[in-house]
Amino acid sequence: MTAKIISGKELSQAIKADINKKVNLLAKKFRAPCLAVILVGEDLASQVYVRNKVKACEGCGITSILEKLPEETPEEILLEKIEQFNNDDSIDGILVQLPLPKHISESKVIEQISVKKDVDGFSLENVGALCTGMPGFKACTPYGVMKMLESTAINLTGKHALIIGRSNIVGKPMALMLLEKNATVTIAHSKTVNLAELGRDADILVAAVGKANFVKKDMVKPGAIVIDVGINRGTDGKLCGDVDFEEVKEVAGYITPVPGGVGPMTITMLLQNTLEAAELKSIKEQGN
Numbered sequence: 001m002t003a004k005i006i007s008g009k010e011l012s013q014a015i016k017a018d019i020n021k022k023v024n025l026l027a028k029k030f031r032a033p034c035l036a037v038i039l040v041g042e043d044l045a046s047q048v049y050v051r052n053k054v055k056a057c058e059g060c061g062i063t064s065i066l067e068k069l070p071e072e073t074p075e076e077i078l079l080e081k082i083e084q085f086n087n088d089d090s091i092d093g094i095l096v097q098l099p100l101p102k103h104i105s106e107s108k109v110i111e112q113i114s115v116k117k118d119v120d121g122f123s124l125e126n127v128g129a130l131c132t133g134m135p136g137f138k139a140c141t142p143y144g145v146m147k148m149l150e151s152t153a154i155n156l157t158g159k160h161a162l163i164i165g166r167s168n169i170v171g172k173p174m175a176l177m178l179l180e181k182n183a184t185v186t187i188a189h190s191k192t193v194n195l196a197e198l199g200r201d202a203d204i205l206v207a208a209v210g211k212a213n214f215v216k217k218d219m220v221k222p223g224a225i226v227i228d229v230g231i232n233r234g235t236d237g238k239l240c241g242d243v244d245f246e247e248v249k250e251v252a253g254y255i256t257p258v259p260g261g262v263g264p265m266t267i268t269m270l271l272q273n274t275l276e277a278a279e280l281k282s283i284k285e286q287g288n
């Protein structure tokens, strides 16, 4: 069997076209949505991510503000900058690129962002909303994965989903979103003892480990949907995921590639959240 490819690149283009239409409508009756991005320090990967996010905003007609702060920026200056953006009515979404330099508390920074502008969906309130099935901004990566699963038109009810990884930004919100769709969810982590066995029982396998080619074909149930969140450099220096794509594609029913899989979807869901933030603001201020 050769798995069908779920292309995040193609799906994200379709979703972005829809976002662009909605942005244009909103721009006519209110104004274009605006995302403020804060980058602290010189981390190379973060610079690339931020550049891609700003570019994606432009592509969809979303205005963006990029605030670059030096590595040694004191925590209170960053918190003040966020507060300034919180109080700026022309800004709908605020994103602080992680990771932050060691002397800055990530949790303090996340909590400083107004819940209404937390388009990354990382705040305690938005996580709580996800946990209790209330409306709120959803973390972009698992939100994008849900859209990829939706694109297969496979009903998730009663399916066994295995998530490998329990981070706050991927694994845990992923579990909650799958639970919301009535999947039976298992979360595995570095202390899990029977990972391959769990994998062979999973109809859906989401890998968010951060280890190149970690998921091998003997960990995958024939016909399963395999979603690869990982972004790693392989020994050849090329980008690769957490799933050994070449061997797993022979077993899985569906598989996502790296690059061109979950990555573009993450950025797209950030745009979606920013649009929603602006739409909510428009309703609040104009009643429509």
Ligand code: NDP
Pocket (backbone or CB within 6 Å): 141, 164, 165, 166, 167, 168, 169, 170, 171, 188, 189, 190, 191, 192, 195, 208, 209, 210, 211, 229, 230, 231, 232, 262, 263, 264, 266, 267
């Ligand atoms: P973290 O490092 O925060 O989490 C990794 C998780 O993997 C941890 O829960 C860890 O377990 C678990 N793990 C590590 N080793 C094993 C093992 N041998 N067996 C089972 N579980 C293991 O990473 P993130 O969640 O932030 O990211 C995961 C990957 O996804 C990275 O490659 C990252 O670059 C990528 N990523 C991609 C995004 C995208 O847009 N495509 C967005 C965000 C992340 P434990 O908790 O016990 O330590």
